[in-house]
Amino acid sequence: MKVGIIGNYGHNNNGDEAILSGLLHQLTTAGHVQKENIVVFSNNPSNTKERHGVASFPLLYKEGSVVKSGLKTIKESRKVMKQLDLLIIGGGGLLMDMYKRDAPLYSVLGLTGKFSGCRVAVHGVGAGPITTKPGRFFIKKLLQASSSVAVRDEKSKQLLREIGVQKNVDVIYDPAFSVPVKEPRQRSDRIQKVGITAVPYFSQQYWPTPDPDKYEAYLTGMAASLDQLIPEKGIEVTFFSTKYPEDVQVTKDIAAKMNQQEHINIIEDNLPPEEIVNIASSQDLVIGTRLHSLILSVNAETPIIGVEYHKKVKDFMSEIKKDKYSVPIDKLQDKENGIVQAFEKADTNWQQLQENTTDISRNLKQKAAEGMKLLELKN
Secondary structure (H helix, E strand, C coil): CEEECCCCCCCCCCHHHHHHHHHHHHHCCCCCCCCCHHEEEEECCCHHHHHHEEEEEEEECCCHHHHHHEEEEEEEEHHHHHCCEEEEEEEEEEEECCCCCCCHHHHHHHHHHHHHEEEEEEEEEECCCCCCHHHHHHHHHHCCCCCCCEEECCCHHHHHHHCCCCCEEEEEECHEEEEEEECCCCCCCCEEEEEECCCCCCCCCCCCCCHHHHHHHHHHHHHHHHHHHHHHHEEEEEECCEECCHHHHHHHHHHHHHCCHHHEEECCCCCHHHHHHHHCCCEEEEECCCCCHHHHHHHHCCEEEECCHHHHHHHHHHCCHHHEEEEEHHCCCCCCHHHHHHHHHHCCCHHHHHHHHHHHHHHHHHHHHHHHHHHHHCC
């Protein structure tokens, strides 16, 4: 059986690469698909081939104008898709219209796959935000063309219902829960080592609609919260990133505002998903802004505090029933719902939180793997 995978891969976003790593692990183990029979449509095919050891082709061909790029993409993609049995639109927050290209691109590629004669499956994706008429149109067209639709959380399923999707939608949880864990986290008597991931929230260099004041408030809130926790709780802080190199810079910007710099470490490397899991498993607690830093930490059985820079973080924390450990990004120093308060709750319930995180981790791994059944893989 020959399988194609489409997603936001090849951008050095190691959260997305974790999805692909988990999906490939599922396909080659539970699905018994040979790696040489898998192709990935990527933003950077050479990067994807080198990192994951699979054949890869461009996700999008750029030819000057939008129309010419679209036609070239359809033409070249169809050559590959005609050789496939199954095309997976797989993993990540793909069903959204926050970025203008996403909904049309994934919809057109999915429809191209269907018209090329292969079965199309939307698998383990997140939905939202979906706020525009074109976004709703393209997303609904993609789902109509798919033989199965599986999202990564209940909130995504609910949103698709709200925009009028009639098709059956399954919830299977993120494929990144299938990234292999070398050594799960060992339980501790107290919180001592804390991992931090940050995102360039409203930064000039990264955000689609920059706002320097919001970025500055975010940096200040993170720095002040950590400066309070380090001496009060005796913790050591390690910054690590899942989006390279953008997230490395924002961690440096946060660190530059801190007074307790002698108690922090910044990992500047472009970390593969397996190494992110290893780092997470070596921490007692991860305070994560990027969604997949949270997912990979739970995968490693490490307790988490989520920083809600995007609804998908809030949705995930709600899904695993950890709302009280979820902090709105504009309330980092809030006296009732800030980072310090979430940490205090974790500290007070530490033994129970560790045990519960282990249970959640094992349950989500099982549910993520069960999603393979929906793909109806036949060899």
